[in-house]
Amino acid sequence: MLGGGALYSAQQVPPIPQEVIGPDGETVATQSQVQDGKVAFQQNSLMNHGSILGNGAYYGVDYTADTLDLKVEHVREYYAQERHETAYTDLKPAEQGGIDRLVEDDLDEQFTEGAETIEYSAPEVYAHEQVRDEYAQRYHEGSLERGVPADFIGSEEEARQFADFALWTAWISHTDRPRSDTSFTNEWPYNPDAGNTPTGATMIWSVISMVLLVGAVGVGVFMAHGTAAHELAVSIRNTTD
Incomplete structure (x- = not known):
């Protein structure tokens, strides 16, 4: 059973594309940049500061959720400037x-099995570059309000590669698996602006998990009280004897 689970997990691993390209065929990021970004993430102990795909420490942000939020924000700004020549926040509700x-x-994408490239729209290319700049500033130059010292990542290039890695995790969070209508992360993190909302299965298993947790705690408390009561009864009997 464990072997079968391991095989299934290996088959379901999200792909790292050979190349991320823009609408004109220009290279935005490569597989090696994403992998180097993962190395930068590990070597600089960023998991001890924040988390990735929900795993890690919670002093800082979850980098998957953060880059997805930033991607949405910058894609919005791109369209606001392109369509209305003003900031998104200055638009009327209907325009927003x-x-x-x-x-x-734009973000409701589906991965084609076996594909070696990801094709970004022009707004996604813009967003990717903006997030790279922000991560270089935040994690290389430092951000005291976020508790990030200067040179947290030793070089600007490494910080940009880390952004590529974090953005890859954001991509798998909003991109559907082949022949599926849910993303590689089952629509996590929650971000309705990116189309990420809990699936029915997520809600069902969340309820089941809570019921099992409460039930297990109840059984544990019952057994603990039963043991204590038994020990008390034995103690009283020994005393009276």
């Missing part, structure tokens, strides 16, 4: 709604 639909459509 139109932009929101464009963003969700």
Whole structure:
């Protein structure tokens, strides 16, 4: 059973593409940059500061959720400037709604099994570059309000590669698996602006998990009280004897 589970997990591993390209065929990021970003993440102990795909420490942000939020934000700004020549926050609610639909459509992607490239839209290319710049500033130059000292990542290049890695995790979070209508992370992290909302299966298993947890705690408390009561009864009997 364990072997079967390991095989299934290996088959379901999200792909790291050979190349991320823009609409004109320009290279945005490569597989080696993403992998080097993972190395930078590990070598600089970033998991002891924040988390990735929900795993790690919680002093800082979850890098998957953070880059997904930033990606949505910058794609919005791209469309706001392109369509209305103003900031997203300055738009009327109806105009913001139109932009929101464009963003969700952009990020509602499906991976083609066996594909070696990811093709970004122009807004996604823009967002990727903006997040790279922000991560270089935050994790190389430092961000005291976030508890990040200067040179937390030793070089600007490594910080940008770390952004590539974090953005790859954001990509697998909003991109559906082949022949599926849910993402590689089952629509996690929650971000309705990116189309990530809990699936029915997620809700069902969350409820089942809570019921099992409460039930297990109840059984544990019952057994503990039963043991204590038994020990008390034995103690009283020994005393009276």
